[in-house]
Amino acid sequence: MAHVQGKYADFEGLREQAVTLRRRGYSLRQIRDELQVHNKEILQRLVEGEPPPEWTKRPRAKDDLRERARELRRQGWTYNQIQAELGCSKSSVSLWVRDLPHPEPRCTPEEQRARMNAGLARLHASRDQERAATKQAAAAAIGELSDRELFIAGVALYWAEGSKDKSYRRTEVLQFINSDPNVIKLFLRWLELLEVTRDRLTLRVSIHVTADVEAAENFWAEIVGVDVSALSKATLKKHNPRTVRKNTSDAYHGCLAIYVRQSADLYRRMEGAWYGIVGGAVRRPG
Numbered sequence: 001m002a003h004v005q006g007k008y009a010d011f012e013g014l015r016e017q018a019v020t021l022r023r024r025g026y027s028l029r030q031i032r033d034e035l036q037v038h039n040k041e042i043l044q045r046l047v048e049g050e051p052p053p054e055w056t057k058r059p060r061a062k063d064d065l066r067e068r069a070r071e072l073r074r075q076g077w078t079y080n081q082i083q084a085e086l087g088c089s090k091s092s093v094s095l096w097v098r099d100l101p102h103p104e105p106r107c108t109p110e111e112q113r114a115r116m117n118a119g120l121a122r123l124h125a126s127r128d129q130e131r132a133a134t135k136q137a138a139a140a141a142i143g144e145l146s147d148r149e150l151f152i153a154g155v156a157l158y159w160a161e162g163s164k165d166k167s168y169r170r171t172e173v174l175q176f177i178n179s180d181p182n183v184i185k186l187f188l189r190w191l192e193l194l195e196v197t198r199d200r201l202t203l204r205v206s207i208h209v210t211a212d213v214e215a216a217e218n219f220w221a222e223i224v225g226v227d228v229s230a231l232s233k234a235t236l237k238k239h240n241p242r243t244v245r246k247n248t249s250d251a252y253h254g255c256l257a258i259y260v261r262q263s264a265d266l267y268r269r270m271e272g273a274w275y276g277i278v279g280g281a282v283r284r285p286g
Contacts, residue, residue, distance in 0.1 A: 011046075018046035025053040062088075066096045076103035147193060152277060154190030157183065159274045165267065172267045174260035177206060181223045184256050188224065191260065200261045202232055207254025209236040216253045224256070 014035060021031050028043060037043050065086055072082050082097070083090045107115070145153065161183070163175035176187050191201075203224060207216050213234050221228045235257070260266065 011042075015046045018043075019050055022047045022050040022053075027053070062092075065092075069093055069096045070100065073097040073100045073103065078103070150190060150193055151273070154187065154193070155270055155273045155277060157186060157190070158270055165271070172264040174263040174267050174270070175257070177255050177257040179253070179255045184220075184223060184258070187258065194266060196260055196263070196266070198226070200263075202259040202261065203230065204232040204257045204259070205234040205254050206237060206257050207234060208252075209238050211252060211254060219253045220256045 014037065017035060018031050018037075021034060026034070028047065031047065032038060032043055035046075037046065065088055069082050069086060069088075069092075072085065077085070079090055079093050079097075082093045086093075158174070158176060161176060161178055163171060163173075163177075165172050174191075178184055178187070203220070203226070205213070205217050205220055207213055213236070217228050217231055217234060221231060234254075
């Protein structure tokens, strides 16, 4: 320090100059450069007691937000309400108003639950709209299928859901069963592409014995576009009485089984096409 003071022997003279510059609105950096005083401690002592100019003060843009947040809190607003009103983070709100007493609840617990349920309903409705929009956009992007695309889609569908030949059980015949009406419609359209006429089909409803069999048969007959009399006798499935079934609503219609007579050659073509699909996908670059 003695060396530093020796370097700035005329301290009072320097201080007088520094004070003059400070009062003119100079910042510490400007005074440092003007007087060539690079020691921070000496520089601070030169302007001691002199307030910095307004333009050098760090702006405190959040002061107004803080005061507004405190005002709203005193009025009984919640953190979430203040955050939404001021557009700031919830952590900032908490920091600004945590010393203030909690507001008295403005509604009864029943009203709070009703508001919460209404908010959840709006949230669920918004999510449902987003889901529907995504599905609609994806459906529109598909467009009309070519015969080749329909053939490939039908082969993949059958291999996933249809009955398949086993080395221990030779059953080279097209047999398909499903509970989804759209899947059934696609499968029937695929059969049309393969020039399979309706007179070669055996249609049978498979359903739990406790369900409304007549209603299910009417449902599937309408889906397929045939008279109920064209359906074979339904297959009734029994279940363990201790099992709690969930598919007991009016939307339950069982499954529709479709058997294609004289279809051994079609089955072999379908199986060969499936392995061609797999091989084509595996050989695809990348």
